[in-house]
Amino acid sequence: MKKVVLCPNPYRDHGLYMTQKVREILTETGIESVISLPFQPEGDVLPKELTYLPVKTAIKGAGLMIAFGGDGSILHLAKTAAVHHLPILGINLGNLGYIAELESTDIELLRKLKNGKLKREARMMLDVRVFRADKQVYSNIVLNDAVITKGAVARVIHLQMYLNQKEFISIGGDGMIFATPTGSTAYSLSAGGPIVDPAAQNIL
DSSP states (O other), X not given: OOEEEEEEOTTTSGGGHHHHHHHHHHXXXXXXXXXXXXXXXXXXXXXXTSOBOOHHHHTTTOSEEEEEESHHHHHHHHHXXXXXXXXXXXXXXXXXXSSOSEEGGGGGGGGGGGGTOOOOOOOOOEEEEEEETTEEEEEEEESSXXXXXXXXXXXXXEEEEEETTEEEEEEEESEEEEEOSGGGGTHHHHTXXXXXXXXXXXXX
């Protein structure tokens, strides 16, 4: 491991305290690190002595991306990490961290990166595309879920779901959630869905 991209949520990592602690550990183990913000925060909340690189610049030559925050921080970065085949490691600084692998008290474990002791775990993602009149109007890849819902108006909607060009189910209700195993603990669980092993290959 030669280079790591640090991606802090400034609203979770106040003053980027945890980011700088992790940077010290990586420097001591001989690993280069750069800081790239997943979004630009409002107000004067960032330490001025640090250098911040755009994500596309920061990831060149990197072997790992570390997200600081809650699950939302990881989900925000998941597409970028997937497109560039870059593993992402979450350090939980939020209230709940279902996806994050480490807590803030575990950062000393990052010293193991020096010897390449990193186990990569593949997670299923969804390729979402929206068509209107045979024209694609939206596309994205997502780690958690895709939701078809009624929107702001309180009404029942009717949906038909097809698998391999054959009608699978017809429903009426608030909408439909398509979740990955990683997303089974999010909206899917709230709607009564099962919790699925993250390494499974299932769509809920």
